[in-house]
Amino acid sequence: MLSSRLCRRLQRVVQWRSVGCVSTRRVHCSTQLRMASGKLQPAKRATGHGKNLWVEFVALAMETKAINLGQGMPDFGPPQHLIDALCDCSQEAKNNQYTRSQGHVRLVTALANMYSRLMGRQLNPMTDVVVSMGAYSILSHAINAFLEEGDEIILVEPFFDCYQPMAKIAGAKTVFVPLRPQGQYAGHSKDWVLDPGELEAAFSPKTKMIIVNNPNNPLGKLFTTEELTVVAELCKRYDVICLMDEVYEWLTYSGTKHVRMATLPGMWERTITVGSAGKTFSATGWKMGWGIGPEHLVKHMQTMHANTGYCYPTLLQEAVARALEVETARLGQPDCYFTQLAVDTERKRDEIAEVLREVGLEPIIPDSGYFMMADTTPLGIKFDSGNDEPYDFQFTKWMTREKGVATIPPSAFFSPANKHLVEKFVRFCFIKDDATLQAAYAKLREWAKELKSEKKT
Ligand code: PMP
Ligand code: GLN
Numbered sequence: 001m002l003s004s005r006l007c008r009r010l011q012r013v014v015q016w017r018s019v020g021c022v023s024t025r026r027v028h029c030s031t032q033l034r035m036a037s038g039k040l041q042p043a044k045r046a047t048g049h050g051k052n053l054w055v056e057f058v059a060l061a062m063e064t065k066a067i068n069l070g071q072g073m074p075d076f077g078p079p080q081h082l083i084d085a086l087c088d089c090s091q092e093a094k095n096n097q098y099t100r101s102q103g104h105v106r107l108v109t110a111l112a113n114m115y116s117r118l119m120g121r122q123l124n125p126m127t128d129v130v131v132s133m134g135a136y137s138i139l140s141h142a143i144n145a146f147l148e149e150g151d152e153i154i155l156v157e158p159f160f161d162c163y164q165p166m167a168k169i170a171g172a173k174t175v176f177v178p179l180r181p182q183g184q185y186a187g188h189s190k191d192w193v194l195d196p197g198e199l200e201a202a203f204s205p206k207t208k209m210i211i212v213n214n215p216n217n218p219l220g221k222l223f224t225t226e227e228l229t230v231v232a233e234l235c236k237r238y239d240v241i242c243l244m245d246e247v248y249e250w251l252t253y254s255g256t257k258h259v260r261m262a263t264l265p266g267m268w269e270r271t272i273t274v275g276s277a278g279k280t281f282s283a284t285g286w287k288m289g290w291g292i293g294p295e296h297l298v299k300h301m302q303t304m305h306a307n308t309g310y311c312y313p314t315l316l317q318e319a320v321a322r323a324l325e326v327e328t329a330r331l332g333q334p335d336c337y338f339t340q341l342a343v344d345t346e347r348k349r350d351e352i353a354e355v356l357r358e359v360g361l362e363p364i365i366p367d368s369g370y371f372m373m374a375d376t377t378p379l380g381i382k383f384d385s386g387n388d389e390p391y392d393f394q395f396t397k398w399m400t401r402e403k404g405v406a407t408i409p410p411s412a413f414f415s416p417a418n419k420h421l422v423e424k425f426v427r428f429c430f431i432k433d434d435a436t437l438q439a440a441y442a443k444l445r446e447w448a449k450e451l452k453s454e455k456k457t
Helices: 004-037 053-064 080-090 105-119 134-146 163-169 196-202 225-238 295-308 314-329 337-359 391-403 416-421 434-456
Strands: 129-133 152-157 173-178 207-213 241-245 271-276 288-292 362-364 371-375 425-429
Touching: 053 391, 080 314, 105 129, 105 288, 105 314, 129 134, 129 295, 134 163, 134 207, 134 241, 134 271, 134 288, 134 295, 152 163, 163 173, 173 196, 173 416, 196 225, 207 225, 225 241, 271 295, 288 295, 288 314, 337 362, 337 371, 337 434, 391 425, 391 434
Parallel strands: 152 173, 152 207, 207 241, 241 271
Antiparallel strands: 129 288, 271 288, 362 371, 371 425
């Protein structure tokens, strides 16, 4: 039984809450009034990029219950030893508390050990590594730490879509240089190349940074040493920081090699390499990213991170550290998770390419990553001319609704002037469980049948 004193206290709380509700309504009205007067208007940096590709297309896939070959993420779990490490380390009290801001000591040590091997130089775990919330945050810290209002940043297209709003938030001017299809067919990611003259023309005394995504999303292109050298020489000549988004570093296929910009002569000093535990361990929901580079660059990113989030969750850092220790010892061997994932994903790449050809789509075979672009032109599908959305946005939305397979429009990864290069393409993500892929292939094959019978009649 409740004591009468407690009952009176509870009554007071209830009264207070109901008064609170009334006053909340009043506050709501006066808020609207003040918004009209402008004081509650957002800062300029928060406007003009409200529409987010992933928010829109994830919602569409959910609403239509289409098979989701859109958003880039595996639908299977990470390696068991990573999950086990997470469970084990959660038992230790200290792993449930804050950790070192710049990165948990065991993790930055594991990262420094791995990248020292990969980059052929001894890295200092305390000064050359920063850990934050996904590659997204690492990119944001790099951009915000170095770009001033009026600086120029070169984005190589296709770019990952967040680079553009991040640069805008920092007040920088974006300058775009696209990879262009070379030759008549351009059916392989390596057929898409930078024009060295066009790239050089993009550099100016105001250029402070360039971002290159290698391996590239959505093309799957791997830049060759020669191509990276052209970028590197311009960076050195114009004293520019090179921000290398290398989150798909482990997903490279037979006969290819991922060359790291940071290993080219004179480039360590001016290169920040971005990695992601989400991609490395098929754990995109863990949202852990890292930046690797020289102390004089990384320390400013550490400052940005310390003052915006302080530290990334300790448990996840401890678990990834343990898993990286295991995989670094196995690097290059058949039992290494990174090797196995690439072998399995390459098989999926080849399968999906075949199925897309059955439908009449023309795939661009990627050398890396887990996306495939495919040209829809041969299908000749036309849409309502009153719709001013790019063709690929109309196509992907129509395909999600009508054919039950969700994809992503690749023109979202290009500036307005260069969207035309890929407007007739769609992007498929093929790092999915075999059962998901088979279900998608069944839908695509049904579509192929319909197209065949339409042709006959
Ligand atoms: N860069 C590229 C090229 C990506 O595709 C993604 C998407 N995962 C990111 C960065 C962001 O990675 P994270 O999930 O680690 O923030
Ligand atoms: N990087 C993933 C892709 O390209 C998704 C990123 C996101 O969902 N924000 O599909």
